[in-house]
Each structure stands twice: as C-alpha cells, then as structure tokens.
Amino acid sequence: xxxxxxxxxxxxxxxxxxxxxxxxxxxxxxxxxxxxxxxxxxxxxxxxxxxxxxxxxxxxxxxxxxxxxxxxxxxxxxxxxxxxxxxxxxxxxxxxxxxxxxxxxxxxxxxxxxxxxxxxxxxxxxxxxxxxxxxxxxxxxxxxxxxxxxxxxxxxxxxxxxxxxxxxxxxxxxxxxxxxxxxxxxxxxxxxxxxxxxxxxxxxxxxxxxxxxxxxxxxxxxxxxxxxxxxxxxxxxxxxxxxxxxxxxxxxxxxxxxxxxxxxxxxxxxxxxxxxxxxxxxxxxxxxxxxxxxxxxxxxxxxxxxxxxxxxxxxxxxxxxxxxxxxxxxxxxxxxxxxxxxxxxxxxxxxxxxxxxxxxxxxxxxxxxxxxxxxxxxxxxxxxxxxxxxxxxxxxxxxxxx
Amino acid sequence: xxxxxxxxxxxxxxxxxxxxxxxxxxxxxxxxxxxxxxxxxxxxxxxxxxxxxxxxxxxxxxxxxxxxxxxxxxxxxxxxxxxxxxxxxxxxxxxxxxxxxxxxxxxxxxxxxxxxxxxxxxxxxxxxxxxxxxxxxxxxxxxxxxxxxxxxxxxxxxxxxxxxxxxxxxxxxxxxxxxxxxxxxxxxxxxxxxxxxxxxxxxxxxxxxxxxxxxxxxxxxxxxxxxxxxxxxxxxxxxxxxxxxxxxxxxxxxxxxxxxxxxxxxxxxxxxxxxxxxxxxxxxxxxxxxxxxxxxxxxxxxxxxxxxxxxxxxxxxxxxxxxxxxxxxxxxxxxxxxxxxxxxxxxxxxxxxxxxxxxxxx
Numbered sequence: 158x159x160x161x162x163x164x165x166x167x168x169x170x171x172x173x174x175x176x177x178x179x180x181x182x183x184x185x186x187x188x189x190x191x192x193x194x195x196x197x198x199x200x201x202x203x204x205x206x207x208x209x210x211x212x213x214x215x216x217x218x219x220x221x222x223x224x225x226x227x228x229x230x231x232x233x234x235x236x237x238x239x240x241x242x243x244x245x246x247x248x249x250x251x252x253x254x255x256x257x258x259x260x261x262x263x264x265x266x267x268x269x270x271x272x273x274x275x276x277x278x279x280x281x282x283x284x285x286x287x288x289x290x291x292x293x294x295x296x297x298x299x300x301x302x303x304x305x306x307x308x309x310x311x312x313x314x315x316x317x318x319x320x321x322x323x324x325x326x327x328x329x330x331x332x333x334x335x336x337x338x339x340x341x342x343x344x345x346x347x348x349x350x351x352x353x354x355x356x357x358x359x360x361x362x363x364x365x366x367x368x369x370x371x372x373x374x375x376x377x378x379x380x381x382x383x384x385x386x387x388x389x390x391x392x393x394x395x396x397x398x399x400x401x402x403x404x405x406x407x408x409x410x411x412x413x414x415x416x417x418x419x420x421x422x423x424x425x426x427x428x429x430x431x432x433x434x435x436x437x438x439x440x441x442x443x444x445x446x447x448x449x450x451x452x453x454x455x456x457x458x459x460x461x462x463x464x465x466x467x468x469x470x471x472x473x474x475x476x477x478x479x480x481x482x483x484x485x486x487x488x489x490x491x492x493x494x495x496x497x498x499x500x501x502x503x504x505x506x507x508x509x510x511x512x513x514x515x516x517x518x519x520x521x522x523x524x525x526x527x528x529x530x531x532x533x534x535x536x537x538x539x540x541x542x543x544x545x546x547x548x549x550x551x552x553x554x555x556x557x558x559x
Numbered sequence: 560x561x562x563x564x565x566x567x568x569x570x571x572x573x574x575x576x577x578x579x580x581x582x583x584x585x586x587x588x589x590x591x592x593x594x595x596x597x598x599x600x601x602x603x604x605x606x607x608x609x610x611x612x613x614x615x616x617x618x619x620x621x622x623x624x625x626x627x628x629x630x631x632x633x634x635x636x637x638x639x640x641x642x643x644x645x646x647x648x649x650x651x652x653x654x655x656x657x658x659x660x661x662x663x664x665x666x667x668x669x670x671x672x673x674x675x676x677x678x679x680x681x682x683x684x685x686x687x688x689x690x691x692x693x694x695x696x697x698x699x700x701x702x703x704x705x706x707x708x709x710x711x712x713x714x715x716x717x718x719x720x721x722x723x724x725x726x727x728x729x730x731x732x733x734x735x736x737x738x739x740x741x742x743x744x745x746x747x748x749x750x751x752x753x754x755x756x757x758x759x760x761x762x763x764x765x766x767x768x769x770x771x772x773x774x775x776x777x778x779x780x781x782x783x784x785x786x787x788x789x790x791x792x793x794x795x796x797x798x799x800x801x802x803x804x805x806x807x808x809x810x811x812x813x814x815x816x817x818x819x820x821x822x823x824x825x826x827x828x829x830x831x832x833x834x835x836x837x838x839x840x841x842x843x844x845x846x847x848x849x850x851x852x853x854x855x856x857x858x859x860x861x862x863x864x865x866x867x868x869x870x871x872x873x874x875x876x877x878x879x880x881x882x883x884x885x886x887x888x889x890x891x892x893x894x895x896x897x898x899x900x901x902x903x904x905x906x907x908x909x910x911x912x913x914x915x916x917x918x919x920x921x
Contacts, residue, residue, distance in 0.1 A: 257913075432905050436626070437849050442607075
C-alpha cells in the first residue's frame, strides 16, 4: 500500500515540512559519528549555551553539554567503529518521545543523528518551554547546515493511529518512549518487514547503599543533592528513580538516620509539595500494609518523605509503588536476598553508594532485570547505551567487506 | 458506649468538651472492634505503630484515606451479615467505593439521619418532590450515592413524586397536579445540586418565560453533591439561592455535605449558611504537609469521623476534600458543635515521569 501522505496536513512541523517527509525514504544514510553531524551538534550546543533563556533550564544545559564536540568525541571513542566493516545508519528513524519529560525528545533525536539516520520525532503534546528553546536553536543552526535539513523533522500531532501508520510505514527503525501503553498503541501500526523497533517500557529502579561507605563520605549534602536529582527532581517517577533503598553493611540504622535527615532538609528547601501527594503516599503505605504483613511505616517529620520498611524485597512491592517521595527500605545482609525484585524485566537501574561489584553476584545469577548499575546522582545521565539497549548497534547497519 | 445512648441526646446539644468525651469513648471502641474483626485494618494500624493505650482524644485515632475503599474490600462482618453494599457514584471506568452494611449499621445510619434532618425540617413527614428520575433507584441491590441519598431522604416524605422522567425532562403535568393537591402544605424537595440546576431550575425559568409559573415558597429544599459542576458554570452559592427564589419562590434551601463512606451523619447547612457537625460525627481539618490539626479558619484536608460504622472500618476517614472550620459551639443559629465550609476537591498531582499519562475519557 502506498503511504497516504495527505494525512500530513494534520501534522504540525516545528522543524521540517510535509514535503521533506515525502522525500524521507530517499535521504541517504550517513556513517555514525559523521563529521557533519558532530559539527552541527556542536553548533546547536553553542547556540543553547549562549541563550540566556535556556540557562534557566538545567535540563537544557545538561543536554547542551552532552552534544558538544568533546563529549560526542568521547562517545565516539567508546562506541564508534571498532572493526573493518563499514557502518551506516539504518535509514529513517521514527521517534515517539514521552509526553511528560521535556527534553527526552532531543536525546532521542541525537541518538538517531549520531548513528547516521534521518529522523522524524514526535515531540510532547504539552507545551514545555524546553521543547521550544531546543527547536529554535536547531532551526537557527540549520541555516548554516543546509545539508542537515533532510535529517531532522520535529512534529507534533495528537494520538492518531493513521499518522502513526504513515510514519511507521516509511520507518527503518522505530523508537518508542512513553511506557507500556504507548508501546502497545504504536504496536498497532505495522512496520515494514526489515524494520526494527526499540521500546522503552515501564521500568522501576532501586538504590543499594552500603551504610559504612555512606557514613565515611564527608560531604553528606552532596549525596543528598545527588539522591534528590535521582528522585524528587522527576517526582520520583522516572523509570530511573529509585523506589526502594536497599541498605547493606554494618551500620544501617545510623546511616539511615543521617541519610534521611539530610535528604529531608534538602527536600524541604527545594521540592514543591502538593497536598494530594500526602494522601497518595498514605494510601500506598496502607495498601501494602494490608497486603504484606509486618511492614512498618517509619515515623517522619512530615509527608514529604514517606518510608516503608519491608522484610522481603520482592517484585510484588512494585505493584504498590508510588512517587513524589515514597520509599521502600530493606535491610540486606546478602545481596542475593534482593534477587526477587531484580529478577523482573521491569527492573532497570541500580544506583549505588559503595562498591559496585557488590551487585555482581546478583547479575551473575542471570537475572531478568538490571540494565544499569550507576553511582547515586547519575541515574538520569543519558547514554547511547540505555535501558539495556546498545543504541549505536541497533540504529545502524553493518556492511561486511570481506 | 453504645450507639443507642448517642441517639438519645439531641444532635446539636453538646459543647466541645462534652462531645469530645463522647466521641473519644465511642471511636476508641470502634477502633478496637475493627482491629478485632478486620485483618486488613489491623495490619494497617500495626504498620503505622498505632498504640490504642496512648489515645487521649478521638483526634489521635488513625484515619484511612477514603480511596482505600475503592481498592480494598474492607469489612468487619461476615458475608452472611451484609444486607446492603453501597457504592459511590463514579463516572464509567472509574473505580467506585464499596461499603458493606449489616443490619445494625444500616439501621443506625437511617436513625442518625432522621435525627439530624428533623432539626432542620421539624419532625413529621411531608409531601416530597424528588428532583431526579425514578431510574436512579431502580436497582436496589447496588446503591449508588445518588440512589442512596434519595432513599435516605425518602423517609421524610409521605407522598412522593419524581420531578424528572428517565430522559431527565421535567414532568410538568405531574408537578402541577402534585402542587395543586398539596396546596398550602409544607413540601420537602430533595436532589443533587447540579441536577437541580440543570434539569429543574433551567426548565422552570424557561416555563416562566412562557407564562407557566410554579409556586414553591412553601418548600424546603435539601441538596447535596458538591458545587464543582456549578462552579464551572460560574454559579455561586448565593446565586443559586437567589435564582431559585426568583424562579419559584423557593427560599428555604439547605446544602449538605456527606459521602457514601459515612452515610447517615450528614452535615447540613444552617440558616447562616454554615455546615454543621452533629453529635454523631465530626470533622477535623488536617494540614496536608504533616496531617496535624489546622487552626480555625485555616484551610486543610477534611477528615471525617463517625460513630456509626460497625460493619466496616470507616469510622475515621481522610477525604480528598479541602475545607476549613469556621467556629465551634458559637454559630448564631444556636447549634452546638463545629461549623465549617467545604472548599472543593483537592487537585490531582501533576507529576513528571517517563511513562505517558493518559487522561480519563468521559
């Protein structure tokens, strides 16, 4: 069936045009980390960093740092060509960005660009200022990089299967963010036989803190800040946000006390508490109390941080997960005790304090979960290896020259 | 203290200290009862470190978020003793609360309500106009909040008429005949605020323009269900009163606050426009941040306690409504106890996250 390009009149283009979409299948793929892409991204980075408005959005600045030349060259070093084969982008990448993370669309786009693909990215429907700022920067830099125009289209449209069908029908690879329901929605739209798909489903994460290591850290405020960025910064509702804190080592009680008191002082200062959140967290803690005997709701100064101590770290906890400062806590003597919660495909990131090798025995058992083990404070650092996928491998084709 | 004792006391006669003593005694008993009879309730209290011995006041007794009744089956009697299951009215697809009633609790709900409402309407039953359609109470096995409200108030009616037919159209002929028949008598009208506005008032207004006028100056209207929908039409409390009086002479109008999770002890609006707590129940305003008790005049989350629930652990609940206490024992209307106002529903949290949010479809 011929794609029905007439539908494109229902699409709003932040960057690009219906005309360019029609021509997409003919756009040549580039080589990963092609010089033209690096230059382009570096210029976008400069534009963003020079913009007074974008400085008020730390997520935009973080993104700008990530795409500057030095940073991209480090990625190239790590993930670029390591063999005698010839590598090319897959062709057309169709991205569905998540609707409530402002800058995720930009990271997805850059992953597509760096791997040599021409990209159509559906940006969030909500009018985040960050989307406008980044789109404007790209637009203006494109004036000096005409050859890049064919590779970047930022689009906005409602939940519309026909348009999903259209973009999917010309996609060589589809990248779907936004969780289980969005993935299911996009799966309704067929891809051509040779096309592939990367899906970012609903995930959960945890923290493993060695009490002795934590107590030895001098700058506790820094740790609190890092943990805040991992959790409260995204209302503890990102796939990377720890929902359970696993305490190891010999001084867990002492460590907990200091850790949560320090965190609380920070949350008090920085986090905008919404009245319904206290009720939500009380509801969640009672729900788990009703279902799992012997849980204990820890006493705290207020509803900003609600902690529930559990005697078993099973995946069942995640049926009662909540956000905005709701934590399960588990005292762990042997790391294999938390296998239950890690042996679940939904388990994504372990944020740690202490020795990362502690979790190795767990991974060696062949668990179904755990895609990342990163220090506390780094859970949100986007990388081309993400959520268990090696994006450069997924988004490129390998041409064998024997 | 058993419930019969509370029934003997006039419902708005106790001052703060007297009522506090009564509530503390009764609610501590109910807490113990539900701990014994409802395992899930016991687990929750144990998890929160509740110590029954340390209770000084009914304000120390834990509250369950009302939402729990949508997620869990919470009851303190065996299946065989359940005579009624009440459900909250929710839009399709939304979870509804399920409240399990045995004979005692169901009957005490009725008795408490008669006591409270009689304080406003006077004792003695009246001809009654229900401003709703008959269809809403058809299914007796499953009571929705709307149906339960209508049936609850029906005990005050002698002859009853539904003012609307099942297409929500005003039954003009029926209403005319009814009013002729009971001319000069005091008439009770009952309905849900938005239904009254949308399907009754607006129709009366239209008829008036055509020269058809109804005289309801002998009526007493009791209405509930909240102001959210009217607020979206920019109709205030005062506007509602004024317009109804203009349209049909109706001026004796009382809003009430209540919920299916604590049927029976409703909070009725007095002549001064204040909602009142009776001896059967109380409201405690909680600060969202730490659930401490708010001061008089300080807005917070409404906790409701009730002396009635024996068949389900719903004697102390945290609602999702915001309100504030206006005063205690000193309302000019003369009723003792707390008087307060309801500001509306708390807003849903706006949170970030990787998973897309899907708005509920209507």
